[in-house]
Amino acid sequence: MLHVIDHPLIRHKLTVMRDRNTGTKDFRENLDEIGSLMVYEVTRDLPVADVEIETPICSYTAKTLESPVVVAPILRAGLGMVSGILSLIPTAKVAHIGLYRDEKTLEPHTYFEKYPPNIEEATVLIVDPMLATGGSANAAIDMVKRQGAKNIKLVCLVGAPEGVKAVEREHPDVDIYLAALDEKLNENGYIVPGLGDAGDRIFGTK
Numbered sequence: 557m558l559h560v561i562d563h564p565l566i567r568h569k570l571t572v573m574r575d576r577n578t579g580t581k582d583f584r585e586n587l588d589e590i591g592s593l594m595v596y597e598v599t600r601d602l603p604v605a606d607v608e609i610e611t612p613i614c615s616y617t618a619k620t621l622e623s624p625v626v627v628a629p630i631l632r633a634g635l636g637m638v639s640g641i642l643s644l645i646p647t648a649k650v651a652h653i654g655l656y657r658d659e660k661t662l663e664p665h666t667y668f669e670k671y672p673p674n675i676e677e678a679t680v681l682i683v684d685p686m687l688a689t690g691g692s693a694n695a696a697i698d699m700v701k702r703q704g705a706k707n708i709k710l711v712c713l714v715g716a717p718e719g720v721k722a723v724e725r726e727h728p729d730v731d732i733y734l735a736a737l738d739e740k741l742n743e744n745g746y747i748v749p750g751l752g753d754a755g756d757r758i759f760g761t762k
């Protein structure tokens with residue numbers, strides 16, 4: 557299921573990121589802030605469990621998060637969303653999924669993976685600013701499923717309809733969260749209007 561998280565603050569910050577004149581510092585800061593704003597909606601349906609506590613006044617059956625959360629950024633660009641998410645879920649563990657998209661074939665290639673233990677019980681948030689053809693997201697979901705993860709959400713900033721369809725087709729059990737659903741992909745596989753190459757803009761590599 558696709559959720560587009562439409563909020564004036566997210567729209568405003570995304571506009572700053574889309575602007576070609578925005579430099580690395582402001583691009584990073586806005587990505588971080590949007591990550592925080594999105595995670596509030598993304599975690600809305602996390603399961604909670606009863607816990608017995610003593611307030612200063614009385615005994616009380618309160619609620620606590622039932623299962624751990626793992627944040628799994630797709631390198632490199634996904635790293636730019638991690639600190640914003642951890643600011644709201646500071647106890648989350650972090651997995652790393654190293655993937656790059658071949659510039660010509662647009663096929664994803666894996667170069668690194670590292671996971672915290674007990675990922676089977678966790679809610680896994682795969683994060684990447686860009687969902688273009690969906691090849692990288694599908695590969696990342698395959699990878700975490702191979703580790704035993706069952707409860708997976710995909711959190712991206714900007715998605716193309718092509719990428720959304722590809723993930724919905726291969727992984728109908730994975731909810732997709734976007735800050736914006738853009739128009740299309742161009743002939744080079746870039747999202748239109750998009751925000752360019754997220755990794756290069758975050759890390760200043762172009």
Ligand SMILES: O=P(O)(O)OC[C@H]1O[C@H](OP(=O)(O)OP(=O)(O)O)[C@H](O)[C@@H]1O
Nearest residue numbers: 631632633656657688689690691692755
């Ligand atoms: O949906 P897709 O067609 O697979 O494209 C999206 C992927 O491309 C970008 O990564 P890139 O390969 O540029 O790596 P980088 O983050 O290291 O720049 C982006 O961050 C996604 O991971």
Ligand SMILES: O=c1cc[nH]c(=O)[nH]1
Nearest residue numbers: 688746747752753754
């Ligand atoms: O528009 C796009 C598509 C893939 N990767 C990006 O960083 N941007």
Ligand SMILES: [Mg+2]
Nearest residue numbers: 753754755756
């Ligand atoms: Mg890139």
